[in-house]
Amino acid sequence: MTKIELETGGSVWKLLVAKGDAVKEGQTLFILEVMKMEVPYEAPRSGTVTALHIAEGDSVAEDDIALEIG
Amino acid sequence: MTWKSEVDEIKQRRSLALGQGGPEAVAKQHSQKRLTIRERVDQLLDRGSFEELGPVAGTPVYNEAGELVSYDPANFILGFGKVNGRRVIVGGEDFTMRGGSPSAAGLRKSVYAEDLAVQYKVPLIRLHEGSGGSVGGTSGKGTNLPGPVNAPSRFRSVAQAMATVPVATAAMGAVAGLPAGRLVASHFSVMSKSTAQIITAGPAVVERAMGEKKTKDELGGWKVHTKNGTVDNGADDESACIEEIKRFLSYMPDNVNQLAAVIDCEDPVDRCDESLLAVVPRDRRVAFEMRKVIHAVFDEGSFFEMGKGYGRSQITGVARLNGQTVGVWGNDCKFLAGSMTADGAHKARRFMELCETFSFPIVTLVDEPGFMIGGQAEREATIRHGTSAVLTAAMTTVPWAAVMVRRSFGVAQAAHYGPEAYVLAWPSAESGPLPVEGGVAVAFRREIEAAPDPDAKRRELEEMLAAKQSPFPRAEALSVHDLIDPRETRPELCKWLARVQPLLPDLLGPSAFAIRP
Numbered sequence: 078m079t080k081i082e083l084e085t086g087g088s089v090w091k092l093l094v095a096k097g098d099a100v101k102e103g104q105t106l107f108i109l110e111v112m113k114m115e116v117p118y119e120a121p122r123s124g125t126v127t128a129l130h131i132a133e134g135d136s137v138a139e140d141d142i143a144l145e146i147g
Numbered sequence: 148m149t150w151k152s153e154v155d156e157i158k159q160r161r162s163l164a165l166g167q168g169g170p171e172a173v174a175k176q177h178s179q180k181r182l183t184i185r186e187r188v189d190q191l192l193d194r195g196s197f198e199e200l201g202p203v204a205g206t207p208v209y210n211e212a213g214e215l216v217s218y219d220p221a222n223f224i225l226g227f228g229k230v231n232g233r234r235v236i237v238g239g240e241d242f243t244m245r246g247g248s249p250s251a252a253g254l255r256k257s258v259y260a261e262d263l264a265v266q267y268k269v270p271l272i273r274l275h276e277g278s279g280g281s282v283g284g285t286s287g288k289g290t291n292l293p294g295p296v297n298a299p300s301r302f303r304s305v306a307q308a309m310a311t312v313p314v315a316t317a318a319m320g321a322v323a324g325l326p327a328g329r330l331v332a333s334h335f336s337v338m339s340k341s342t343a344q345i346i347t348a349g350p351a352v353v354e355r356a357m358g359e360k361k362t363k364d365e366l367g368g369w370k371v372h373t374k375n376g377t378v379d380n381g382a383d384d385e386s387a388c389i390e391e392i393k394r395f396l397s398y399m400p401d402n403v404n405q406l407a408a409v410i411d412c413e414d415p416v417d418r419c420d421e422s423l424l425a426v427v428p429r430d431r432r433v434a435f436e437m438r439k440v441i442h443a444v445f446d447e448g449s450f451f452e453m454g455k456g457y458g459r460s461q462i463t464g465v466a467r468l469n470g471q472t473v474g475v476w477g478n479d480c481k482f483l484a485g486s487m488t489a490d491g492a493h494k495a496r497r498f499m500e501l502c503e504t505f506s507f508p509i510v511t512l513v514d515e516p517g518f519m520i521g522g523q524a525e526r527e528a529t530i531r532h533g534t535s536a537v538l539t540a541a542m543t544t545v546p547w548a549a550v551m552v553r554r555s556f557g558v559a560q561a562a563h564y565g566p567e568a569y570v571l572a573w574p575s576a577e578s579g580p581l582p583v584e585g586g587v588a589v590a591f592r593r594e595i596e597a598a599p600d601p602d603a604k605r606r607e608l609e610e611m612l613a614a615k616q617s618p619f620p621r622a623e624a625l626s627v628h629d630l631i632d633p634r635e636t637r638p639e640l641c642k643w644l645a646r647v648q649p650l651l652p653d654l655l656g657p658s659a660f661a662i663r664p
Binding site: 084085111112113114115116117 | 430432433434459480481482483484486584
């Protein structure tokens with residue numbers, strides 16, 4: 078299981094996957110907005126989204142776990 | 148009549164000194180997954196290269212018959228040694244005795260480390276685990292006169308060492324008080340995530356004075372100190388710390404009178420990395436990975452990042468171009484848009500001072516939107532720290548090359564361009580007094596409000612002004628040396644480095660300003 082941890086705080090601008098989705102390595106999972114910049118997060122490996130802890134519009138903090146890939 | 152009895156006693160003293168704090172103390176150190184200082188020194192140095200200084204400094208214990216029965220060695224180990232064939236000074240507290248709190252002889256040896264490094268002009272490596280003085284004093288017994296008023300300032304040699312030779316330090320266990328101060332008085336510091344804490348004062352003192360109940364890790368574990376800049380890097384364990392120190396040293400000259408060694412480079416100087424053509428997204432709001440740019444431009448695998456965990460909008464470190472050490476400084480737009488924060492400015496200043504001290508040419512990859520703004524930034528005195536970075540850049544004498552990768556705005560951008568910098572612009576470069584997104588809404592407020600569709604008007608103005616920030620007019624005006632295909636960045640920088648290389652010997656010797664912690 079791989080936990081996707083947030084490198085910075087910000088707000089969740091776009092969520093591009095849902096729980097149960099199959100994802101491929103390098104696929105964009107979600108995009109944070111941080112200081113007017115869009116910061117995409119990519120899947121570090123292929124797998125399935127087993128847990129989702131964020132929703133669009135959420136304010137998030139550094140080190141929060143956004144989702145988990147099983 | 149020979150001197151045999153004295154010679155025998157010398158041998159006995161040496162052998163007793165190697166026993167450190169005794170078998171029980173050594174076993175305790177091992178049971179807590181930590182090495183002793185002698186094991187650390189062995190791990191750092193080339194096999195058999197340790198030449199110890201003051202091995203028999205310490206306190207002998209005699210029986211009533213006046214025979215030597217035991218020996219309390221100084222609890223600081225010091226000597227010469229070699230790291231990958233290069234001579235260094237190495238020192239560190241012996242935690243198996245008095246918890247590393249200095250004994251009289253231990254203190255004397257510890258403060259001698261910097262003097263030696265300055266005298267012999269070789270790198271200084273300190274492996275710390277110990278605390279400062281205790282209210283009981285350092286000798287523990289007998290008359291212990293305080294130092295005379297004309298004693299040399301203890302910290303002068305610490306400062307001189309930083310202005311003369313590379314200083315690399317590691318926190319291997321709990322480091323407090325004086326050793327903590329000396330840990331950070333270095334060009335590169337690393338802490339072991341599994342065994343080290345760095346604390347100005349320990350939990351007991353903190354609870355008594357402040358009423359705060361905190362563990363050593365809560366006060367000063369790696370999660371605290373790799374994010375606040377107390378240390379540059381964190382490493383998993385003691386061995387990893389030693390590897391980081393060796394790697395850092397590989398980029399450094401022996402002292403400020405020498406240039407760093409140029410190593411053979413197998414990475415072609417004319418290599419053009421295809422990925423650079425698309426690395427910066429056309430949509431100006433979309434972030435990208437500056438570290439990918441760094442890896443694509445410098446000699447393969449040569450980037451050694453320092454201070455990744457703090458001041459994260461700025462990326463600093465050393466790398467090689469055609470085998471030669473250069474300082475590398477980029478912005479990370481994924482963190483606070485890459486803006487100059489107070490801690491980022493502090494990190495950048497230390498980076499520039501490191502390069503100036505050791506005559507490293509500086510290469511910047513610029514994507515600077517300006518000083519960080521907002522309540523927190525004001526509380527952190529961002530403008531003071533930021534201006535300190537800007538003026539440090541202005542005072543450097545080393546050659547600079549600046550690659551305008553994307554944004555270059557405000558006063559803060561000036562920190563990324565040293566005097567007479569060689570400036571190359573990518574087509575994605577934008578520059579001006581401030582980014583249009585922030586500026587337009589304020590400067591054209593009335594015009595935007597009066598428009599039938601204010602949003603559309605704002606976007607129209609933004610696009611119009613963004614076009615003016617394009618690098619083409621700058622190139623026409625010779626405001627940049629050249630506009631380049633991003634893929635040509637490595638070849639262009641290698642050519643620049645070959646041009647400035649002959650200037651470097653003139654820069655050797657003490658710098659006008661030295662690095663400060």
